[in-house]
Amino acid sequence: MKKTLISLALYSGSLLQSQTNRFTYELQYRENASQQYTTTLMNLDINPGSVKFYDKSFADYDEKNKKTNQPTSRYSTKTDQVVERKPGSFKNSWYRDFFDYFVVTTNDEMKWLITQETKEYNGYKLQKATTDFGGRNWNAWFSNDVNIQEGPYKFRGLPGLIFILEDADQNFLYKLINNEKFNTNYDTKDFVETHYGKPAIPITNDKFNKYIKDLYQNPTRIFSEKIKAGEKQTFKNESIESVEELNKKKEMLQNGIKSRYIYIEKDKKPEFN
Secondary structure (H helix, E strand, O other), X not given: OHHHHHHHHHHXXXXXXXXXXXXXXXXXXXXXXXXXXXXXXXXXXXXXOOEEEEEHHHHHHHHXXXXXXXXXXXXXXXXXXXXXXXXXOOEEEEEEEEOEEEEEEEEOOOOOEEEEEEEEEOOEEEEEEEEEEOOEEEEEEEEOOOOOOOOOOOOOOOOOXXXXXXXXXXXXXXXXXXXEEEOOOOOOHHHXXXXXXXXXXXXXXXXXXXXXXXXXXXXXXXXXXXXXXOOOEEEOOEEEOOHHHHHOOHHXXXXXXXXXXXXXXXXXXXXXX
């Protein structure tokens, strides 16, 4: 990985008009220390006109769909960490999938404290920086050898690429594990800018939380409409064919809504009654 990253660093300030530099991170996340980690992979795509961060599985499924020339596979994020921004900007478009598809515009400028602490990682000398964001304290390890001021999710603004990022409680841990370069801009319009053709609805975080809480109060509404229209619904491999059967699943649906995401920005998390 080191040799490739160094070559990227040499021309990171003068990307060609049409290319993507992709950095893949392993993400481990959990609600709290009493739970097991969920592990997934995330892509950071750096293009001349945009920076995008999203679940790697989106790109994997998209490749399958393109080979069959039809949407045979779809993926819904469990991370709630799909974002897009302009290079050098802290203003993010935060895409959020919860039955419908939404986009929340956020301003996420971070104040970093760069320390003198260093460590080695895969042949790179990394330097430590800290910040407070989303109701959590964060430690980032970045490399001055890679002149790209970006990192996972909304984290950016250090004088080098972030290789490792973790919150103080170690409930979210990111590690850079791979990178590759595409000669053209990698097309994400089917799973970032839209959700398989479903356009993103602009919304504020407060209104998005209200939408989730309304679903929580009446979780059977969306599914009952589909059942009345003649569509069968399945929960945990059990077929639900009537509204009466569906109503018996209310508590299970509410638990699913509450546990759908582990909120990285816990100060933006909805509060359920």
